[in-house]
Amino acid sequence: MSTIELDYGTGRDAATALPLPQAPGYPLLGILPKLKGDQLRYFVDLVGELGDMIELPLGPRKVLMLNHPQAVEQVLQRNAKNYHKSRYYGPLKPILGEGIFLAEDDRWLHQRRSAVPGFQGCQLKRMTEVMSQATEEMLDDWQALCAGGQRLELVPAMMGVTLDIVLRTLLSYRIKSGSRDVMSALTVILREAERRVWALLPTPLGLPTPRNRALRRSLALLDDLVDSVVGARQASGERGEDLLQLLIDAQPEMRAAGMPESLLRDQVLSTILAGHETTANALSWTFILLSKHPDVRRRVEAELAEVLGGRQPSFEDLHALTYSKQVFFEAMRLYPPVWTLSREAMADDEILGRPVPRGSTVMLCSYAVHRRPEYWPNPEGFDPDRFAPEATERRPRHAYFPFGGGPRKCLGERFATMEALIILAGVMQRFRLDLAPGQEVRPEPMITLRPSGAVGMTLSEV
Numbered sequence: 001m002s003t004i005e006l007d008y009g010t011g012r013d014a015a016t017a018l019p020l021p022q023a024p025g026y027p028l029l030g031i032l033p034k035l036k037g038d039q040l041r042y043f044v045d046l047v048g049e050l051g052d053m054i055e056l057p058l059g060p061r062k063v064l065m066l067n068h069p070q071a072v073e074q075v076l077q078r079n080a081k082n083y084h085k086s087r088y089y090g091p092l093k094p095i096l097g098e099g100i101f102l103a104e105d106d107r108w109l110h111q112r113r114s115a116v117p118g119f120q121g122c123q124l125k126r127m128t129e130v131m132s133q134a135t136e137e138m139l140d141d142w143q144a145l146c147a148g149g150q151r152l153e154l155v156p157a158m159m160g161v162t163l164d165i166v167l168r169t170l171l172s173y174r175i176k177s178g179s180r181d182v183m184s185a186l187t188v189i190l191r192e193a194e195r196r197v198w199a200l201l202p203t204p205l206g207l208p209t210p211r212n213r214a215l216r217r218s219l220a221l222l223d224d225l226v227d228s229v230v231g232a233r234q235a236s237g238e239r240g241e242d243l244l245q246l247l248i249d250a251q252p253e254m255r256a257a258g259m260p261e262s263l264l265r266d267q268v269l270s271t272i273l274a275g276h277e278t279t280a281n282a283l284s285w286t287f288i289l290l291s292k293h294p295d296v297r298r299r300v301e302a303e304l305a306e307v308l309g310g311r312q313p314s315f316e317d318l319h320a321l322t323y324s325k326q327v328f329f330e331a332m333r334l335y336p337p338v339w340t341l342s343r344e345a346m347a348d349d350e351i352l353g354r355p356v357p358r359g360s361t362v363m364l365c366s367y368a369v370h371r372r373p374e375y376w377p378n379p380e381g382f383d384p385d386r387f388a389p390e391a392t393e394r395r396p397r398h399a400y401f402p403f404g405g406g407p408r409k410c411l412g413e414r415f416a417t418m419e420a421l422i423i424l425a426g427v428m429q430r431f432r433l434d435l436a437p438g439q440e441v442r443p444e445p446m447i448t449l450r451p452s453g454a455v456g457m458t459l460s461e462v
């Protein structure tokens with residue numbers, strides 16, 4: 001199969017006269033069996049071999065995989081209106097319902113407009129202190145682990161602190177106990193959703209299979225959490241200064257726009273899920289990579305010492321943590337928490353000079369685009385200097401899209417970056433985290449990209 005070189009400037013080339021490269025697959029099943037193995041490696045190799053635009057036979061359906069920054073820009077930004085979330089987000093519907101993540105057109109716009117003020121600078125500044133407090137509370141618990149010579153389980157620790165932060169900052173709620181149950185429920189849900197994305201014939205949710213039962217139990221547990229969050233606000237009889245209040249205040253407008261009673265539940269749940277799992281994964285990968293790259297770790301330590309000298313960062317300090325931020329961005333290049341996006345074309349379009357007929361499903365795989373050697377020399381190498389300003393300017397903007405792009409770009413981008421820096425600074429000024437010897441950490445592609453299995457870290461005080 002020949003690779004098609006496209007002209008980045010115009011997006012057109014004589015090569016578009018050639019047939020679109022198709023990923024080789026099996027009769028009827030297409031590439032589905034290949035996704036049972038190392039799915040991520042498979043996509044990276046495929047892009048290396050077939051280039052910018054590839055037809056993927058996924059069972060009876062065909063998906064267009066777009067791997068060129070200009071194509072990413074066309075779908076997410078330039079012609080974003082033409083692209084709705086695809087059927088592959090369907091498995092998330094029972095979880096996120098009518099919330100912002102899956103809504104389209106006016107139903108999306110109303111929600112986006114009402115939530116934006118909750119993430120503005122003055123609100124974020126107010127949240128810095130809570131983020132620091134939550135981090136310190138976690139680190140106090142680590143003290144006991146460290147003294148007892150016990151290992152830290154990295155992923156649940158990051159999930160715990162980011163869940164605590166999203167609840168305290170955006171919803172003014174403190175989980176008393178059971179955050180482990182919430183995290184386990186979330187794992188069941190995401191794993192099952194991922195399975196359903198690629199399944200040829202997903203089991204109907206109504207069937208009482210063990211998996212479906214586990215899924216329903218997990219959903220019920222999250223519903224209970226949402227009820228407690230909303231119930232606590234109602235019982236207090238007070239107004240909050242947070243996202244929850246904005247969501248509650250906007251309900252009459254949402255009702256008038258024809259949205260259901262259950263919308264608030266969907267919005268709160270979407271906030272909890274979107275707001276902690278992704279950041280926890282990004283942070284877990286950051287600590288894993290730092291442990292493997294002592295030279296990078298030393299540079300972060302030096303920056304923290306120079307800017308903070310042992311104290312927690314204020315909102316203003318965060319701007320000065322430039323190298324630490326580059327480290328976080330580089331970790332998300334290698335392990336983008338939302339590793340693939342997909343859309344469906346509402347009308348005919350043209351991408352890179354090729355027709356994209358109405359109804360086409362397109363897939364944007366950040367995991368693979370973030371590893372294209374054309375934009376990322378030595379793509380598997382961990383090199384935060386790639387995100388130095390001069391290097392960033394030299395790259396096409398949409399060669400990097402861990403937060404998506406265009407009008408539907410992640411609403412929590414600044415929140416997440418700020419939170420990550422606060423946690424990173426807090427942790428690294430008190431502890432050194434090293435991957436326990438002999439551990440091979442691999443990514444597990446669920447809806448999000450987690451390190452698979454338990455990741456044990458040894459802790460030592462600095």
Ligand code: HEM
Nearest residue numbers: 100274275278279282337338402403404408410411412416
């Ligand atoms: C490192 C952490 C995070 C990453 C990598 C991330 C990534 C993303 C991506 C890729 C999208 C776009 C999905 C698509 O286009 O299909 C998205 C959307 C969204 N994210 Fe995040 N996210 C992160 C943290 C957060 C946080 C902390 C919040 C806060 C609650 C948040 C709230 C949202 C919301 C509300 C949307 C939907 C936006 C819309 O459709 O208008 N995210 N995120």
